[in-house]
Amino acid sequence: MKRISTQEISNCVYRLARKAGITLTPSCLNALQTAKAQETGATAFALDTLLENAQTAQNEQMPVCQDTGMSVVLVELGQEVTLTGAPLSEAVNDGVRRAYEDGYFRKSVCDPLTRVNTGDNTPAHLHTEIVAGDKVKITFLPKGFGSENMSRLYMLTPAEGKEGILRAIADTVKTAGSRPCPPVYVGVGIGGTFDGCALLAKKALTREVGSRNPRADVAEIEEEALKRINALSIGCQGFGGNTTAIGVSCEIAPTHIAGLPVAVNIQCHCVRCESEVIS
């Protein structure tokens, strides 16, 4: 058995969180540059401002967006690894706590009823999956809520099929309109259970913007959905234009014979996602 200390995991979460808070992913930045070349007027002005902002965030080492999000942490834990030290969830929360303090990130987590802020952006939303091997992969996705609020889960019927999936995706983006900071990145879960489907959608957002699902029929849905979304002409910030979404990524899993769950998780144009493998 390979032994890995959870202190190492805490330090890894810290590094990933610090970097993610101030950095757009390269594929996101590319997509914004491509979008800018196609726009005019207020829409071009907005995209220019966003590209300048990405640079300012790097130069000043400031959060690219003040909504430094809820900390979504995906851990793929190799089953040949023995973790030592503090419990995993404590280690992850410790990494988040230190990163949000040292990075001057906003603490955006509160009790849902009293609305009292937890003060340190914990707890992180931790998903742990046991996988083959002797490594630990950690992915950090700070998730802003302007876009999270606009996400939807549909329990479609099998009869609705592919057309139903495409309609669900386009309807979600249309209903969201200017609110989630378009151009958006759309993560879609297809299949599984009510809860599993939402997790698939979240995982889809950890993929590179513009990447395609290896399954041809799923990749086709990604491309067709992107076309339908961009035909809505909501545009950057809702100011109109050709780019309402910079990408659609779908993840798929088997589901029950009676159902067709579809989760549409909206990510704003600030795609921030970092990962690292500890071995």
Added chain:
Amino acid sequence: MKKLTLPLSEETALSLHAGDSVLLSGTVYTARDCAHKRMFALLDENKELPFPYKNAIIYYAGPCPAPDGKACGSCGPTTSARMNVFAPRLLDAGLGGMIGKGEMSEETRNALQRNKRVYFAAIGGAGALYGNAIAKAECVAFPDLLSEAVYRLEITDFPVVVAHDAHGNTVYRS
């Protein structure tokens, strides 16, 4: 690009049109969901609000903490639509306008037109750029709300777009 200093006169507000890009300087007050709820509780009890809201501009935002050597951390706009339940009453009471992101409701747009006020869209996601354009930040109410407290900000050349103008026009494609 047009540069404007806040607060806006009625004449200036009426000269702006949906889609205009402008640079704003002057004083704004941050307030978002929780701060609005508290302000409404004060209004319901006929108490004074903790800042001079008449003619003032509310910025729907909750900043990051200020790093050493800076007045404010990253501070872009939050989604304005959540404040539709508050904006018309504040505008009718004399609020000078708002800065936020995204489209607001018909009720809010009517209140803007009725009171000859403007709603500006800051560019959502540009938090670092806006934070860097804040020369001074001071918490003036509800400090226990942390980033959701009311801060008085001195802003310089904030890039914004006239989103809903005083004539009832909008920049948004619905």
